[in-house]
Amino acid sequence: MRIAIIDPVARDTSHLSVPTVEGVSIERKSLRWGTPSIESRWDDDLAAPGVIDAAIRAELDGACAIVVNCMDDPGVDAAREVVRIPVVGPAHAAMQLALCLATRFAILTTAEADVPIVNELIARYQLEHRAARVRSLGLGVNELADDADATFAAAVEAAELAVADGAGALIAGCTLLGPHLTKLQRHLSAQGHDVPVIDPLLAALQLAKSLVKQQQAHSARAYVAPAAKPLTWFDAGAKLGAGELR
Amino acid sequence: MRIAIIDPVARDTSHLSVPTVEGVSIERKSLRWGTPSIESRWDDDLAAPGVIDAAIRAELDGACAIVVNCMDDPGVDAAREVVRIPVVGPAHAAMQLALCLATRFAILTTAEADVPIVNELIARYQLEHRAARVRSLGLGVNELADDADATFAAAVEAAELAVADGAGALIAGCTLLGPHLTKLQRHLSAQGHDVPVIDPLLAALQLAKSLVKQQQAHSARAYVAPAAKPLTWFDAGAKLGAGELR
Amino acid sequence: MRIAIIDPVARDTSHLSVPTVEGVSIERKSLRWGTPSIESRWDDDLAAPGVIDAAIRAELDGACAIVVNCMDDPGVDAAREVVRIPVVGPAHAAMQLALCLATRFAILTTAEADVPIVNELIARYQLEHRAARVRSLGLGVNELADDADATFAAAVEAAELAVADGAGALIAGCTLLGPHLTKLQRHLSAQGHDVPVIDPLLAALQLAKSLVKQQQAHSARAYVAPAAKPLTWFDAGAKLGAGELR
């Protein structure tokens, strides 16, 4: 089974590692248009057209499902309107997984500025009642890679606050935190806090795989396919219609 | 990977078919104590001790995960306290799957008397906002097998009402409806209603498999293991404690 | 008027005192099957069949109403399906009483491990918006009796946190805290915190009495009586059906 991971950034991402999933071959795509990182609603909106574009190409290339590799789930709902293969966002997948494991979860996000955006995300999936306070690491997304020790220390601190808030499961608020999560879960467990720490990208890949195995995709009634229409875009006169591309 | 399906009824269920899941071998267990079918909260409560008992034995036998095969999810939360392998309920799994596929779902339940119970179930998972009106087939759980044509006709009628209510995905309200679902989805699609119809048992098995693959189980903080204690049960003096059984 | 109190534990509880209610004679029952104390969902589920059994016997013995003496309200909903006399749970009764007295309440529970269970209970009655943070005494249910002074001190500390959280009424999270409540309310009042402290067992008894006086019982539409069916239980072939027992 081939699953396309769309990195919603306009730069080469082929060097970034992703979790392996048995029986799944991963196809990596990044965007033709967009910004180099997702840190704001502005980045989300600039990424979404490229996500739609990449999703259409992934379906044409024969992918079985699509995962958009960002905790803001940019372009996921719109992409569902123009492809018939499953499209999964890691934020939604991770929150749903958390609710299989605990009665209340917390998201550990990166910069403090991201907190209102994460709250909007929780509201978008109507899960406010199940979410403990969003805790931030106080680090921008580009700072995560710079200093692994500082990142881990900040993650531990945020995680401990979240546990004190009553969270029973923790969600990494950025797919770039992936490499720290096993260590974080082990560290918390050693402190007597035996709580799952969820890698949203892995959660999304597993959910996508399971949708394919169940032969299910999003409802054509909830995500109605738009008619083809002229698009004004990169090169004038380009058409990017659903009808025409399938 | 071995997954134990616990049929929460006190009768032989080995003749009932279950969906096949690639890479998963199914182990079937029914209960030592309970009633022959689940149709009420009373059946749920009489089944739960047997579910706990079967769950402990399944974990001892080396199962990787447990699925409780009933849309009331009886005993699921309690079983999580005494085993460390994932325990999945089909109602929760199916509702979560539905929200991956549509913005609003409907449950098609069996008898009209079941409607308040299904509403409680939706409230238990705090998904009232995402649920369209529960629609019933007007058939008891034991009548489902009796007349396949009448069952299918009743399912079609309930499904069409649910679609008119605005549901974008449908959930079979009883795991016994499984054999009708592919046909139902195809029938609705032919009527122009292209909506997913979810088999809760398959949803639960896929979710259980994906939890095992992600090496995740329920939070020990949300589901705290009780200390072993004397149990007054079938034969006096029996102990059914978590501590002793592991 | 005779009200049956069902202590949902499988041990002799006749020595435990209960509040007196004018015009009500109390009949004490404990369980034929179950565990010696309720500290987890596991205990709840092991208690429920015994609660149902005791409820049926109480109605046959001519009781006017039933109170299940535990803040988890185990077996209450199921028992309503098989008896026609009112069945009251102290958690529900206490939360409803609290909302007659204040706009926001807090539950003071026993062990920290109980907090997620109490949150589930609040969600079951859909009262999250009216509940301040659950505060725990940090003592197991069996430790409450051991050291009255430590119990009282822990209750004061939890109560003061709850008042600072904005709670206008407090609910004892375990019916065993009853003996401390008058003193606790007086102590808080002396500190300038004039908030009601609710004894859930007393609240349940008063509610049960008032239902009898109003000649009201639970809706037969919300709690539909199941048909009699064979039960596999303590001695094989026993029937515990609603039809047969009435």
Added chain:
Amino acid sequence: MRIAIIDPVARDTSHLSVPTVEGVSIERKSLRWGTPSIESRWDDDLAAPGVIDAAIRAELDGACAIVVNCMDDPGVDAAREVVRIPVVGPAHAAMQLALCLATRFAILTTAEADVPIVNELIARYQLEHRAARVRSLGLGVNELADDADATFAAAVEAAELAVADGAGALIAGCTLLGPHLTKLQRHLSAQGHDVPVIDPLLAALQLAKSLVKQQQAHSARAYVAPAAKPLTWFDAGAKLGAGELR
């Protein structure tokens, strides 16, 4: 035990019957200022000062509790600030009782114009999730007494709609419907709809009695007593302060 019923209208109401409650002597009060019937938010607001006034006088006269006899609960919250005996509103009492008897209730109100007001009332007690659609009899409050047969027929029609909506318990939307309720419940039962029909005034009286028996009154923290202050009212210079009156 003496309970004061405040009829929130400025006319003689001594001829109107009220339910009898064992061990309770009723004291009837109507208002010094207000309108002759409650049919709008405007009537509510014109009634409230008179309710406060009557409540203060009732407490001075030695009443043990107060019930405000109107389904809009006018002046109830404010009266709690100036008296220390329990003050109960029938709307709140009836909705709480309904939730002891069923998972979802419906209010049967009088005129269609009252529907938005009843919806606000349900929202004020934050019970939207538990309420089925408000159904009206299509009769003004003053028409109820005129034609008992037409009133009963309208109540039956509204009740049947509410049952079809899924309500498990029904609440009379006006305390003047009291005389029809036993007959209505019996009629519905004969139609196979075995649902409780709640008399809000009786529910309020029973709740008030039970609060007195539990020696509980509203929280002084949620309903803080205001300081005495000069009041410009009926005759200039009158003072109607809490401090001065106790």
Added chain:
Amino acid sequence: MRIAIIDPVARDTSHLSVPTVEGVSIERKSLRWGTPSIESRWDDDLAAPGVIDAAIRAELDGACAIVVNCMDDPGVDAAREVVRIPVVGPAHAAMQLALCLATRFAILTTAEADVPIVNELIARYQLEHRAARVRSLGLGVNELADDADATFAAAVEAAELAVADGAGALIAGCTLLGPHLTKLQRHLSAQGHDVPVIDPLLAALQLAKSLVKQQQAHSARAYVAPAAKPLTWFDAGAKLGAGELR
């Protein structure tokens, strides 16, 4: 455009300044009956009849819209039933404005005793999910004018707590805080907290003006006009009916 500001207190308020709004001439009214300040639900209920009375007179005098100058919005809903010009409450206007500016707001109220009332107000407009914790200045409404420096210092402290709670916009909890708000917003901005601080009276005036400009007023279906009826009030026999007054 003439807008009537109703100060819901029974004293001369003509010396109190109000914000100026371009193209709007303000007409100041205070009450014929009521208390000298609004500090409790009791004051609210004693003010409401006077608000209704003043609203009817304002409409007769040719005002285009009405603003009730108090953060409890007393009498606003009832007044809408008897006048057809817009009636605006500052609490509602300010909360709605806040949600145009931020995803979460906090109300800074005066005395600690006001906190439960403000929570009720937020619930009345069903905005609990969008509100951060209510923070109080710890000062009574009459103390605000006494010591401007203490008031400002208390406002700063409450505002900083609200910002730490995650509020993105702040609402003055009393229209008397108006004079401090520009300074408060500037002070917070200098501390790096660039959050809007909303003057509820200004918000209400702007909303009222915009309703007039849009030629919109409240729905006659949501706020049904009551029929004229005899009123027992200040002088016996007075009629204060909607029909008669228009």
Added chain:
Amino acid sequence: MRIAIIDPVARDTSHLSVPTVEGVSIERKSLRWGTPSIESRWDDDLAAPGVIDAAIRAELDGACAIVVNCMDDPGVDAAREVVRIPVVGPAHAAMQLALCLATRFAILTTAEADVPIVNELIARYQLEHRAARVRSLGLGVNELADDADATFAAAVEAAELAVADGAGALIAGCTLLGPHLTKLQRHLSAQGHDVPVIDPLLAALQLAKSLVKQQQAHSARAYVAPAAKPLTWFDAGAKLGAGELR
């Protein structure tokens, strides 16, 4: 005061009329990239970058506020991150206005396929409790202009359903319905349904004007400005950063 209206479509819209607002001069902008009409989430996401781009240019050109002329509010939240002048969406403005006029509103949308999207919109602003069922005209956005009589007839039918559902105010679900609204409100009024019908574009313009008059804009804390960063877009190497453009 100059307000920029951004029509979120990539075509000339200068011929389309907009409501006039006293003291406001309108500046019309359409998009450099996007589709010719907004009918799906896909259109929304393709429009958003162009909205951001147009918003930045409008602020540079000296506009006082921005209104995005589409009931899906595309790009509104993201645009707030990169401009400091108010940015208003008609959907949010119209829903807020509706709640000033009635207790419950209904949105009358165009095509049936739009219903799930409108439900998401209502959820995004967390107003599910205040919304009656979304009703559609059964006409695509491009069909609205084609046959004015059919459009009006469809609007009347949808409006009457919404009124029967209990809506007290109606919102046009597309800014293109503007020309029909006065007639619709008059028609409903003649039928005895005196409910406001809200023009979302007018509501947005009035809200924008009132924000400017109050000298308020969105919170810099809720909508944090992103740092400038390289953008891969129309012509390679283009930069569209917030910092650089101001």
